[in-house]
Amino acid sequence: MISASTKGVFAIAPTPFDDEGALDVPSLARMTEWFLDRKVDGITILGIMGEAQKLRPEESVTVVKEVIAAARGLPIVVGVSAPGLAAMQDLAAKSMDLGAAGVMMTPPGSMRTDDQITGWFSGAAGAIGPDTPWVLQDHPTATGVVMSSSVIRRVVEQHENCVMLKHEDWPGLEKITAIRRWQSEGAMRPLSILCGNGALFLDMEMGRGADGAMTGYAFPEMLRRVVDLSATDPDAAADIFDAHLPLLRYEHQPGIGLSVRKHILARRGAIASAALRKPGPALSKEAKAEIDRLLARLAVKDPASLPPA
Secondary structure (H helix, E strand, C coil): CCCCCCCEEEEECCCCECCCCCECHHHHHHHHHHHHHCCCCEEEECCCCCCHHHCCHHHHHHHHHHHHHHCCCCCEEEECCCCCHHHHHHHHHHHHHHCCCEEEECCCCCCCCHHHHHHHHHHHHHHHCCCCCEEEEECHHHHCCCCCHHHHHHHHHHCCCEEEEEECCCCCHHHHHHHHHHHHCCCCCCCEEEECHHHCCHHHHHHCCCCEEEECCCCHHHHHHHHHHHCCCHHHHHHHHHHHHHHHHHHCCCCCHHHHHHHHHHHCCCCCCCCCCCCCCCCCHHHHHHHHHHHHHHHHHCCCCCCCC
């Protein structure tokens, strides 16, 4: 199970589809093995990157079952966010029965005020039950839900099984600092903080006290090295991070970012096809040429990164 002391690198996994848009079940095990080979500490599935909103309920359960079966005990976190609490309750229960390490939740965009946000989390936490550890996903750029540091503290203090913050605010470095300050002062209980946002600020987030990364950058080897080096040699960690920054930036483009990431993951052998389930943008030949150039430059700047397959 995930806990307030969980650290390291959790890869956010895509959901593989074939070129016709069908769920590519064989690629689920292939992808899981690929992440295992890159020494991640866990995998998060059915998040925004996983195109969870495009899946049928039975497909979501298939993804959970296949990834957990292939993970050989590696912790698997399942995104269960949905417009209705009943769907969240069902997926959370099935995921935990299948062996998930916890679930991840974020409110729908209609939640605006502090009381609405905390009320939604109370309802969601009640739906999944007190024995299910969960991750509070704070991703305002994607959800439109803005949570202050104080709201996060309020939610965490109200729900003991909220054990992790997936920090994706931007700018959000001060939020990490505020939470760590409250914890050092005894004003907030311990909480794992893993950072997403495409790893765009990972080097600085680690310096502010984050416990690691939970994101889907197509080179998890970089995430692994930056997280591991941050405590002992932050300059070396920053050098590695800087070599990847042009590709990180390119992956982070609104609209086509997931297409870029799946294209690279397919080239690297993680999944069989780069296809998104419709609706979803396809990459132009110009975009693919830009990715080729970025990958070639990365191979020169950071030879320790594995070349694309």
